[in-house]
Each structure stands twice: as structure tokens, then as C-alpha cells.
Amino acid sequence: xxxxxxxxxxxxxxxxxxxxxxxxxxxxxxxxxxxxxxxxxxxxxxxxxxxxxxxxxxxxxxxxxxxxxxxxxxxxxxxxxxxxxxxxxxxxxxxxxxxxxxxxxxxxxxxxxxxxxxxxxxxxxxxxxxxxxxxxxxxxxxxxxxxxxxxxxxxxxxxxxxxxxxxxxxxxxxxxxxxxxxxxxxxxxxxxxxxxxxxxxxxxxxxxxxxxxxxxxxxxxxxxxxxxxxxxxxxxxxxxxxxxxxxxxxxxxxxxxxxxxxxxxxxxxxxxxxxxxxxxxxxxxxxxxxxxxxxxxxxxxxxxxxxxxxxxxxxxxxxxxxxxxxxxxxxxxxxxxxxxxxxxxxxxxxxxxxxxxxxxxxxxxxxxxxxxxxxxxxxxxxxxxxxxxxxxxxxxxxxxxxxxxxxxxxxxxxxxxxxxxxxxxxxxxxxxxxxxxxxxxxxxxxxxxxxxxxxxxxxxxxxxxxxxxxxxxxxxxxxxxxxxxxxx
Numbered sequence: 378x379x380x381x382x383x384x385x386x387x388x389x390x391x392x393x394x395x396x397x398x399x400x401x402x403x404x405x406x407x408x409x410x411x412x413x414x415x416x417x418x419x420x421x422x423x424x425x426x427x428x429x430x431x432x433x434x435x436x437x438x439x440x441x442x443x444x445x446x447x448x449x450x451x452x453x454x455x456x457x458x459x460x461x462x463x464x465x466x467x468x469x470x471x472x473x474x475x476x477x478x479x480x481x482x483x484x485x486x487x488x489x490x491x492x493x494x495x496x497x498x499x500x501x502x503x504x505x506x507x508x509x510x511x512x513x514x515x516x517x518x519x520x521x522x523x524x525x526x527x528x529x530x531x532x533x534x535x536x537x538x539x540x541x542x543x544x545x546x547x548x549x550x551x552x553x554x555x556x557x558x559x560x561x562x563x564x565x566x567x568x569x570x571x572x573x574x575x576x577x578x579x580x581x582x583x584x585x586x587x588x589x590x591x592x593x594x595x596x597x598x599x600x601x602x603x604x605x606x607x608x609x610x611x612x613x614x615x616x617x618x619x620x621x622x623x624x625x626x627x628x629x630x631x632x633x634x635x636x637x638x639x640x641x642x643x644x645x646x647x648x649x650x651x652x653x654x655x656x657x658x659x660x661x662x663x664x665x666x667x668x669x670x671x672x673x674x675x676x677x678x679x680x681x682x683x684x685x686x687x688x689x690x691x692x693x694x695x696x697x698x699x700x701x702x703x704x705x706x707x708x709x710x711x712x713x714x715x716x717x718x719x720x721x722x723x724x725x726x727x728x729x730x731x732x733x734x735x736x737x738x739x740x741x742x743x744x745x746x747x748x749x750x751x752x753x754x755x756x757x758x759x760x761x762x763x764x765x766x767x768x769x770x771x772x773x774x775x776x777x778x779x780x781x782x783x784x785x786x787x788x789x790x791x792x793x794x795x796x797x798x799x800x801x802x803x804x805x806x807x808x809x810x811x812x813x814x815x816x817x818x819x820x821x822x823x824x825x826x827x828x829x830x831x832x833x834x835x836x837x838x839x840x841x842x843x844x845x846x847x848x849x850x851x852x853x854x855x856x857x858x859x860x861x862x863x864x865x
Contacts (some may be wrong), residue, residue, distance in 0.1 A: 443471060700820070
């Protein structure tokens with residue numbers, strides 16, 4: 378019932394622009410409200426504690442239900458698209474992936490374009506709720522990882538004693554950042570409508586644009602600089618932003634290992650790719666190489682997917698490294714995709730812990746008769762794994778291992794399925810990686826200068842489900858598909 382309000386901005390814009398789409402948004406909002414009302418009437422007398430199984434069903438079927446409710450405006454506005462491709466477009470918006478099957482965005486009715494961007498913005502809000510309130514029930518890295526990487530002493534590992542308060546403050550940061558981004562884009566030279574749409578898709582790290590050429594259509598250094606700043610800010614945990622504001626100290630970001638690692642990796646990579654572009658003489662001047670190298674690296678690394686140039690034509694290392702960054706650079710508690718930087722940190726720290734156990738035995742120095750004797754003693758002590766001074770529980774580490782195994786297997790299997798359907802290997806692999814990690818633009822046939830309109834219905838539906846699986850932390854999605862989940 379609350380989600381029916383999401384249709385109102387597009388409805389209002391359609392009425393003001395008289396583009397004839399207002400009735401679709403009105404009917405969709407009414408239908409969404411009616412469906413929610415019926416579900417509430419049928420279940421309002423049931424009261425019990427939410428269990429992990431309920432949480433998994435909530436996020437998987439909830440996301441599917443909201444996707445279905447969001448499809449009618451696109452089905453009416455784009456009758457040339459099949460239901461499967463509209464399903465993919467809508468899922469791409471709600472999961473903040475940003476892959477699109479639509480050509481002619483410049484001439485699309487403004488209300489429809491606003492609806493696409495609204496999907497991404499509300500999808501980002503849903504992601505924050507899921508991270509804070511639902512995933513902790515499932516033990517797949519929600520509040521468990523959030524607790525591990527949040528700096529400073531926290532009561533019960535939360536920003537505030539109540540989950541609702543935690544979500545409220547994170548939402549407040551999300552809304553505030555969106556407003557600031559929209560105002561900055563407007564001041565940088567964007568038209569108000571474009572500024573609104575791109576603010577919605579920037580803070581959500583979604584990457585939808587009102588132009589087929591994406592940000593390259595504006596050809597503005599100021600706009601690119603504004604977007605770069607807000608993409609980096611949005612890839613940091615919104616809880617970290619809250620802590621920094623509450624303490625009035627930017628030192629919070631430096632003390633947060635995940636935030637500092639993410640920003641450092643992105644910026645160092647941007648400088649490195651700029652140097653590569655200059656070395657390979659891709660651009661005539663250093664200023665051009667710096668401008669496009671930094672912006673496109675930040676955009677892809679944060680899993681946003683904006684572009685100013687066809688980076689698929691750059692030396693192969695550059696686009697491959699950028700796609701790799703999209704898999705690891707975002708923080709937990711942000712709307713970015715991929716495995717999240719905190720998982721990468723846990724994996725690296727665990728690898729270091731195992732190496733210490735294997736190759737660095739303790740050395741005890743004994744002095745006898747003025748002579749040093751060295752005796753090797755096999756270590757038996759437990760070497761703790763901690764982040765920001767907080768110990769990471771073993772079950773969280775095992776959860777990360779399970780997630781990473783499933784993450785790799787999912788992309789391998791889906792890649793082979795896509796190849797089986799007739800797509801070349803490079804395009805299939807990059808499309809799957811871009812979908813599972815909620816990046817958007819891929820390489821090959823689906824590169825930044827292209828879109829996903831050439832997919833068959835089966836391929837589009839498959840990638841849409843890959844987006845959903847990646848957004849719901851994989852384990853949550855696949856748990857619902859196991860027979861054990863449905864046994865009493």
C-alpha cells in the first residue's frame with residue numbers, strides 16, 4: 378500500500394507535461410494499493426515473530442511482487458518490448474543495476490523516464506531496509522557484516538538501539554544526499570528535469586540516464602565532477618555518514634577500514650587508468666585522459682554505470698579492471714553491488730591469518746651460558762580476525778566463504794547457459810558479471826556504447842533473475858529454491 382505512493386511523482390509530472398501517460402500511473406497506483414489492502418485484510422489478525430524463513434520469502438517474493446506492480450507504465454509506453462524485456466528493465470531499476478533494453482531515451486516521455494529513475498531510487502531505499510532489518514535474520518552478511526565494519530562502540534552493533542531508528546537515520550542521509558546531488562547538478566548546468574533524474578540514479582548507484590549517450594551527451598566537466606563526488610559518497614555505508622555527522626568529525630571515514638579502503642582503491646585505480654590512457658595515447662592531452670579516465674573508473678567501480686566514452690575501446694586492461702572494481706569496491710550498507718569491500722577485507726585477513734599459522738611459527742629465545750638458542754614452537758593460539766577493532770565471529774567468516782563460493786559458481790553456470798543460447802563467450806561472461814554484481818553496462822555486445830535490446834526473452838528473463846539474486850546476497854535467493862527450505 379505504501380509503495381503505491383511511488384507512482385505519484387510520475388503521475389504529477391505526466392499531468393503537468395500532458396503526455397497522456399497519467400491514466401497508466403493512476404491505474405497502477407490504485408491497483409498496487411488495492412493489492413496491498415487485500416493482503417493486509419487477509420493477514421491483519423496474524424501476529425507472530427518473523428523467522429529466518431519468513432525473511433527469505435519476504436525479500437525474494439517481495440522484490441518480485443513490487444517488480445510486477447511496477448511494469449504497467451513501461452508496458453504501455455513501450456508496446457514494442459516483450460513482457461520479458463520489460464521485466465528485465467523494471468528489475469534492473471529496482472535492483473539499481475542500470476542495464477537497459479530501451480533505445481531512444483532522449484525522446485521517451487518525461488514521465489516514463491522519471492518513473493525509470495524513481496524505480497532505482499526506491500530500490501535503493503529498499504536495499505537499505507533489507508541490509509538493516511531483514512538480512513540479519515538470515516545470517517548472510519547483513520547486520521553481521523554491518524556490525525563488523527562499523528567504526529566506534531555501538532550498542533548491540535546497531536547505530537541506534539532500535540532497527541527502525543537505524544533505518545530512519547540511514548534514510549535521512551539517503552534523501553539528503555539526493556537533494557544535494559540534484560541541486561549541485563542543476564547549478565552545474567543540467568536542466569531541472571535531467572538534474573532530478575540523474576540525482577535519483579546517482580545516489581542509488583543505479584546508472585539510468587535520460588540520454589542514450591548517458592553523461593557523454595552533456596559533455597560537461599562540471600557535471601562529471603559533481604557526479605563523481607556523489608558516486609563516491611554513495612558507495613560508502615550510509616551508517617558511516619550518520620556517524621560522521623553525529624560526531625562532526627571526518628575522522629570517522631579514516632577510521633572505517635571499509636570506507637577508506639573503498640575510496641583509496643577507486644582513486645588509485647582512476648589514477649592508474651589515466652596513466653595507462655596516456656601511455657597508450659588514447660587521448661591527445663593529459664586533461665582529456667584524466668577527465669574521462671577518472672569519471673568512467675569511478676562510475677564503473679561504484680557499480681553505477683554512467684559513461685562519457687566507450688571505454689570498451691580502451692586498452693583491454695582498463696575495462697577489465699574497472700569491471701573487477703565493480704565486484705569489490707562498494708561498501709556494505711550502501712546501494713552498490715558486488716561482494717562488498719568488507720567481504721574482500723575479511724577474505725584477505727583470513728588468508729593472512731592462515732599464512733601466519735603455516736609459515737610463521739613462534740620463536741622463543743632462550744639464553745644459556747651467554748648463548749642464544751632458538752627453539753621452534755608450533756603455534757596453538759587462536760589468531761583473532763578483527764575489523765576496526767571489532768572481532769569478526771567465525772560464523773560470519775564461514776558465511777563469507779559460502780557466499781564467495783556461490784558467487785563464483787553462479788556466474789560460471791549462468792555464463793555457460795548464456796553461451797548455450799548463442800551469445801559469444803566474452804559478451805556472455807561480462808553480461809552475467811554485470812548483472813550479478815548490479816553494474817549494468819557490460820562488454821562485447823552489451824558494452825557501454827550498446828544496450829541489452831538484442832537479448833531474447835529467455836536471456837532477458839535469466840539476466841533479470843541474476844540481478845535479483847545478486848542484489849539479495851545470493852544465499853537468500855538460492856535458499857528459497859532448495860527443497861529443505863520448504864520442508865516442515
